Amino acid sequence: MVASGCVFNNYIDRDIDRKMERTKNRVLVKGLISPEASLVYATLLGIAGFMLLWFGANPLACWLGVMGFVVYVGVYSLYMKRHSVYGTLIGSLSGAAPPVIGYCAVTGDFDSGAAILLAIFSLWQMPHSYAIAIFRFKDYQAANIPVLPVVKGISVAKNHITVYIIAFAVATLMLSLGGYAGYKYLVVAAAVSVWWLGMALRGYKVADDKVWARKLFVFSIVAITALSVMMSVDFMVPDSHNLLTMVR
Incomplete structure (x- = not known):
């Protein structure tokens, strides 16, 4: 479903992708495949994803995938x-769907653990x-x-970045x-969060916003990768994990 x-x-986005340096070499922009072929491909991927989640996991995971x-x-x-x-905020909800789907595929519940992962x-x-x-x-300016x-403005964006971190x-x-991860995860989570926040605060004093933003972006990938690894190796099953169960 993600691929679809x-x-x-x-x-x-093929019309605006050609206006952006970051996306101008995508295959649809360069005409390497036709729009019609991409639609067929996307549809087949979506059907395959739906079926894999429905038959390979559970209906909850599948419907979460559909919602995402x-x-x-x-x-x-x-x-x-x-x-x-607010497009970025809406997009963040769908971007958070895959780990939540993976969690629900195992537990069969949308509980407090799933809600925390979504957040x-x-x-x-x-x-x-x-x-x-x-x-x-x-790029974004050119593509409107x-x-x-x-x-x-960038100064307002810096304030939002700090609050979100x-x-x-x-x-x-x-x-x-909540009892879903151990202390090793806690130490790593605290460390990467403090470091990321420190980088964000230094952004108020930098001379070059672009250099600072690129470093912040790179560390964001390091941070989420470190947390994902620690979630996998230091997970726990709480005594009562379905306090916020919404769907079964």
Whole structure:
């Protein structure tokens, strides 16, 4: 489903992708495959993803995948990305879907652990995406995409980045406090959050916003990778893991 959503996104964005340095070499922009072929490919990938989740995991995981797909393709790609400064926020929800789906595929429940994962990965994407928008500022400006740094200014974006990293730090700690991860994870989560926040605060004094934003972006990948690894190796099963069960 993720692959399907990405192909549909490339199809939808092919007109603005040619205006951006970052995306101008995508296959649809360069005409290496036809738009019609990409639609067929995206549809087949979506069907395959749906069936794999339904028959290989459980209905909950499948419907979460469908919801993530609809938000990403239908809400974000088709409308919010081009028309609203809040497009990044909406897109972050679909971006956080894969780890939540993986969790629910195992547990069969959307419980407090799933909600915490949704918060962690959604909040992480905000400073990550704003950092890209800052060091690729001219790209987004040329394509007329209303991301926060372009619409409200880089100084406002820096404030949002700082707030989101603080919220991200709190969310990461909740996995250990909720009994879903051990102290090794807690130490790593605290360390990467403090370091990332420190980098964000230094952004208020830098001379070159683009250099700073690129470093912030690179560390965001290091941070989420470190947390994902620690979630895998230091996981725990709490005594009562279904306090926030919403769907069974």
